[in-house]
Amino acid sequence: MPLSGIPVCMAPDPDTKTPDYQPPPGACDAHCHIFGPGAVYPYAPGRSYTPPDAPLSRFKALQSTLGLTRAVLVNASCHGTDNTVILDAIAESGGSYRGVANVGQSVSDDEFARLNDGGIRGIRFNFVRHLGGTPDMDVFHDLVERIAPLGWHVVLHFDAVDLLEFGDMLRSLPVPFIIDHMGRVPTSDGLDQKPFEILLETARMDNCWIKICGAERISSAGPPFTDAVPFARAALETAPDRTLWGTDWPHPNIAKHMPNDGDLVDLIPLYTSDAVLQRKVLVDNPHRLYGFTDQPE
Structure with a gap:
């Protein structure tokens, strides 16, 4: 832990495996992050935490290895309400990326319009205790009402x-x-x-979507996190038209087992064949x- 008292996250696995499973053309990582570099995009x-830099260049290399071409970049709390890091990445993507922003109560209608033009399609709220x-909740409901027209x-x-x-x-x-x-x-508590x-x-519910990502977060067995498979299957069977998948790269705040993203891709055919x-x-x-x-390849 640095002198500032802000915990530093583990770095992602630098040796991403090429997965055995080959995603279909146009496959999307619907939950991932870009962190920094801090010298350009300050934290x-x-x-509540400081991540190791995980810039766009590394993310592009990751996508190439995993066989993915689209992404939804979720602006994490370590960047606060400054969404520049993902807006810049979306702008470089040629239509292949979209984003989810962090905003505060003071966000203006003009800023919402700018975010929308920049490829943002949602806002995120953390309810997790360590974040x-x-x-x-008054701010929450106000912002939810304001994004509805968008x-x-x-x-x-x-x-x-x-x-x-x-x-x-x-x-x-x-x-x-x-x-x-x-x-x-937690998988340890059973289905x-x-x-x-x-x-x-x-x-x-017709307006509820589920992300079957975070196998490494809910697993009690550790790599390759196959104890999460029944949970993902159940979610997918319940809402097949409203289920998304993502890596959560670069996996901030992992306490035990930093996953290899190739292993996470290879869980997909276990979720459904x-x-x-x-x-x-x-x-x-x-x-x-x-x-x-963009158009799928």
Whole structure:
């Protein structure tokens, strides 16, 4: 830990394996981050962690190795409400990237319009305790109402126990919403745990989307994280038209096992062996939600 007292994250695995599974053309990593470089895109002074730099150049190399061409860049809390790092990456992508922004209560309508023009299609809120816990709910509801005319969605990062507390709120949201990382439900608590039951119940709502990413976060068995497979399968079976997949590269705040992203790609055919469903999750669903302007190869 540095003298500032802000914890430093582990770096991602630098030796990404070429996966055995080959994603379909136009496949999208629907949850990933760009960090810095800090000298160009400074980290927020009030951040809860400092990531090692994981710049766009490294992300492009990762995508090439994994066989992915599209991405949804989620601006992480370490960059605060400055979304420049992902806006610049989207601008360089030729229509292959979209983004999810962090915004504060003071964001203006002009700024929302600028973000929309720059490829942003949603905003994200952390409810996770180690990232600050529950946001100001008045601010939350105000911002959700303001993004509705833009056709955006809201991304929600919960701890599993929060699904019990916020179930009524989720059912009342006026915009599409995404639950990150399968709700961070621990695999050790089994498929019958109440938070996962609530997650699947919520996933049946027409405006709820689920990300079957974060296998390394919910796994209790460790690499290659196959104990997360039944959870991803259940989510996918519940909402096949509203399920997304992502790597979460470069995996901030991993406490135990830093994953190899090639292993995460090789979990996809374990989630479903149906090529039509694989294409739906990797290509069709993200295209429908984010409206990519590039053409699949």
